[in-house]
Amino acid sequence: MRPSDRDIEQALIGWLPRQRWFAGKGREIAQVEIVSGTELSGPGAPPGPDGPELRHTLVAVRQDGARDLYQLLLGFRHRLPDRLRYAEILALDGMHVYDAAHDPELTGVLLECLAAETRVGPLSFHRVPGAQVETGLTSLAGTAEQSNTSLVYGETYIYKLFRRIVPGVNPDLELNLALTEAGCRHIPRLYGWAEMRVADQGEDRPATVGMLSEFLRTASDGWQLATTSVRDLYGSPAEVSADQAGGDFAAEAERLGTATASVHRDLAEAFGVRQVPPQALRDAAARMEDQLDTACADVPELARHAEPIRAAYRDLAELERPVPVQRIHGDYHLGQVMRTDRGWVLLDFEGEPARTLAERQAPAHPLRDVAGMLRSFEYAARFLLSGTPGVHHRESDAAQRALLERRAREWADRNRNAFCRGYADGGGPDPGAHRVLLRAFELDKAVYEVRYEARNRPTWLHVPLSSLPHLTT
Numbered sequence: 001m002r003p004s005d006r007d008i009e010q011a012l013i014g015w016l017p018r019q020r021w022f023a024g025k026g027r028e029i030a031q032v033e034i035v036s037g038t039e040l041s042g043p044g045a046p047p048g049p050d051g052p053e054l055r056h057t058l059v060a061v062r063q064d065g066a067r068d069l070y071q072l073l074l075g076f077r078h079r080l081p082d083r084l085r086y087a088e089i090l091a092l093d094g095m096h097v098y099d100a101a102h103d104p105e106l107t108g109v110l111l112e113c114l115a116a117e118t119r120v121g122p123l124s125f126h127r128v129p130g131a132q133v134e135t136g137l138t139s140l141a142g143t144a145e146q147s148n149t150s151l152v153y154g155e156t157y158i159y160k161l162f163r164r165i166v167p168g169v170n171p172d173l174e175l176n177l178a179l180t181e182a183g184c185r186h187i188p189r190l191y192g193w194a195e196m197r198v199a200d201q202g203e204d205r206p207a208t209v210g211m212l213s214e215f216l217r218t219a220s221d222g223w224q225l226a227t228t229s230v231r232d233l234y235g236s237p238a239e240v241s242a243d244q245a246g247g248d249f250a251a252e253a254e255r256l257g258t259a260t261a262s263v264h265r266d267l268a269e270a271f272g273v274r275q276v277p278p279q280a281l282r283d284a285a286a287r288m289e290d291q292l293d294t295a296c297a298d299v300p301e302l303a304r305h306a307e308p309i310r311a312a313y314r315d316l317a318e319l320e321r322p323v324p325v326q327r328i329h330g331d332y333h334l335g336q337v338m339r340t341d342r343g344w345v346l347l348d349f350e351g352e353p354a355r356t357l358a359e360r361q362a363p364a365h366p367l368r369d370v371a372g373m374l375r376s377f378e379y380a381a382r383f384l385l386s387g388t389p390g391v392h393h394r395e396s397d398a399a400q401r402a403l404l405e406r407r408a409r410e411w412a413d414r415n416r417n418a419f420c421r422g423y424a425d426g427g428g429p430d431p432g433a434h435r436v437l438l439r440a441f442e443l444d445k446a447v448y449e450v451r452y453e454a455r456n457r458p459t460w461l462h463v464p465l466s467s468l469p470h471l472t473t
């Protein structure tokens with residue numbers, strides 16, 4: 001017999017905070033409640049006498065008076081193979097309950113549902129018009145540090161199992177659908193998606209719960225490529241400059257800028273562009289100041305950089321001109337782009353994970369994405385400098401330290417210039433002609449990163465903090 005919902009809910013209180021994708025880490029869980037359970041075993045995966053069985057589950061988690069929804073695939077087995085031990089949530093009365101995202105014997109059913117456009121309980125599965133979905137492929141759950149869980153099926157598909165579920169269409173799906181329709185070549189091919197009805201203020205609304213895309217089998221992600229280039233420079237003799245180093249990244253950075261401008265253009269055509277009055281910049285500057293205040297309260301080391309940051313926000317508020325806004329990526333960095341044999345491809349249009357859906361859907365100036373990527377060049381250049389494994393240098397060796405600092409600056413500047421050139425040549429607003437906007441956006445992102453790192457990866461906190469003196473002078 002399966003454990004009761006109550007037993008599972010109790011076990012989830014301890015299990016959820018250990019999951020990388022759980023957004024409520026560090027806050028006490030007051031309650032977990034299973035709000036929906038849909039049997040998904042069969043017809044593609046009929047359970048044997050010993051299981052396994054699959055139940056699609058939505059849980060509501062209460063923390064600090066807030067209620068968030070999370071999607072789980074619960075597996076049930078009488079005997080849990082050793083390879084699934086790490087995914088166990090609970091074992092009771094001879095039944096194991098576990099995270100079935102890691103069980104390829106169960107996840108095949110998702111492909112079958114997508115192929116057949118199944119409707120079951122509150123769930124419905126959809127194919128992009130004209131797309132076929134092949135079934136019978138084995139999945140492997142990604143191990144990347146992610147906000148969601150990705151299942152790679154063979155070498156063909158990647159299914160993004162959204163973890164935190166918010167009523168409405170997830171911007172990742174919304175933007176991928178629009179870009180697919182626009183024939184954009186800088187996104188992975190989209191095959192289908194899953195949604196479920198969830199109760200929202202007394203009404204049932206559809207919420208996106210999964211998305212099936214082409215798996216970019218031979219691609220490398222931008223972060224890996226960029227940091228390889230940085231390592232190459234750091235490992236070269238002192239007299240070798242960034243442009244002479246074998247692993248120079250600038251040509252790729254320039255192409256990435258051009259691809260970014262192309263995606264921005266497609267998004268502008270699909271969703272429109274509107275001009276917002278100067279008051280909107282004053283409002284934006286005020287919001288940035290609020291974020292800064294909150295971040296300074298959370299991370300006191302930030303306070304010593306606060307004054308020049310505020311000055312940059314004041315400059316923004318004083319810009320007396322309307323600015324164009326449109327849908328953008330929203331959380332753009334090197335980990336969100338992959339270099340394929342058909343050029344750069346952009347991933348994950350969800351926006352910053354901690355923001356509300358309305359904030360993530362709000363149109364913004366496209367240079368916000370440019371600022372995000374420029375911050376990422378800064379990260380790639382700086383994260384090897386100290387506090388992280390990879391480059392070994394004696395802290396006491398001031399000359400070595402100064403050389404690495406100089407090289408970090410040189411690498412970041414060279415690649416940011418290349419990216420901005422590619423972006424302007426590709427038809428985007430010239431970053432060099434909008435310095436006040438860009439500086440404010442970069443600082444706002446850096447403040448966000450300080451909070452993000454303090455909460456999620458404290459050993460990385462030095463990266464955004466140590467980049468601030470350069471940004472604020």
Ligand SMILES: Nc1ncnc2c1ncn2[C@@H]1O[C@H](COP(=O)(O)OP(=O)(O)O)[C@@H](O)[C@H]1O
Nearest residue numbers: 144146147148158188214215216221335347348
């Ligand atoms: N279509 C794809 N092909 C190959 N790898 C992918 C694809 N989509 C995502 N990935 C890999 O999975 C990682 C996480 O994907 P992402 O969409 O950013 O998920 P999350 O929202 O959970 O952060 C990416 O950084 C990339 O390495």
Ligand SMILES: O=P(O)(O)O[C@H]1O[C@H](CO)[C@@H](O[C@H]2O[C@H](CO)[C@@H](O)[C@H](O)[C@H]2O)[C@H](O)[C@H]1O
Nearest residue numbers: 146147331333334335352353375376379449452
């Ligand atoms: O990819 P996510 O949507 O989960 O984005 C979050 O996590 C990112 C880190 O994984 C974080 O990005 C920051 O670190 C990157 C290096 O790991 C760096 O390239 C980015 O520039 C930096 O912002 C992102 O901010 C956060 O929202």
